[in-house]
Amino acid sequence: MHIRTAAMADLAAITAVESACFPAAEAATEADFKARLSVYPDHFWLLEDESGTIVSFVDGLVTDEPTLRDEMYSDASFHDESGAWQMIFGVNTLPAHRRQGLAEQVLRRVIADAKAQGRKGCVLTCKDKLIHYYGKLGFVNEGVSESVHGGVVWYDMRLTF
Incomplete structure (x- = not known):
């Protein structure tokens, strides 16, 4: 397995994994990913298997805003490369590759890169069933999010360095 950052050539594969x-x-659309990739491809961490197939990935912009807002998902202009917080939009692993520690491997790389880049930390939202999972990585539950993304209840999670 190998982790690398993305390029526009990865657009179709990233969209397929997300869906x-x-x-x-x-799920983000191909248009959403195209806009994101055109602005912050280095904030997509792709995990490929031995054949070069993307089986897991994490993406998100960087901003000085401390809270992940729904508008950030569809508006790549929120990205500020010198921002304090690495937002995490999606943690994706293909169903056939789950329960092998792949998402954790990618998340640990995201966290290490964010630290190395001098960020204050990482922010994500998750459903209640994943609070414990992200807690194991050091994320702290800050309560129910204001997000209405997808019409479900989300929880704000923050890892401060």
């Missing part, structure tokens, strides 16, 4: 991992109401 396999999230319901349509929550």
Whole structure:
């Protein structure tokens, strides 16, 4: 397995992984990913298997805003490369590759890179069933998010360095 950052050539594969991992109401579209990749491809961490197939990835912009807001998902202009917080939009692992520690491997790389880049920390939202999972990585539950993304309840999670 190998982790690398993204390029526009990865657009179709990233979109396919996302749609396999999230319901349509929550999944980013190809247009969303195209906009993101055009602004911050280095904030996509792709985990490839031995054949070069993307099996897991994490993406998100960087901002000085301390809270992940729904508008950030569809507006790449929120990205500020010198921002304090690495936002995490999606943690994706293809269903056939789950329960192998791949998402954790990618997340640990995201965290290490954010630290090396001098960020204050990482921020994400998750459903209640994943609070414990992210807690194991040091994220702290800050309560129910204001997010209405996908029409479900999200929790704000923060890892401060």
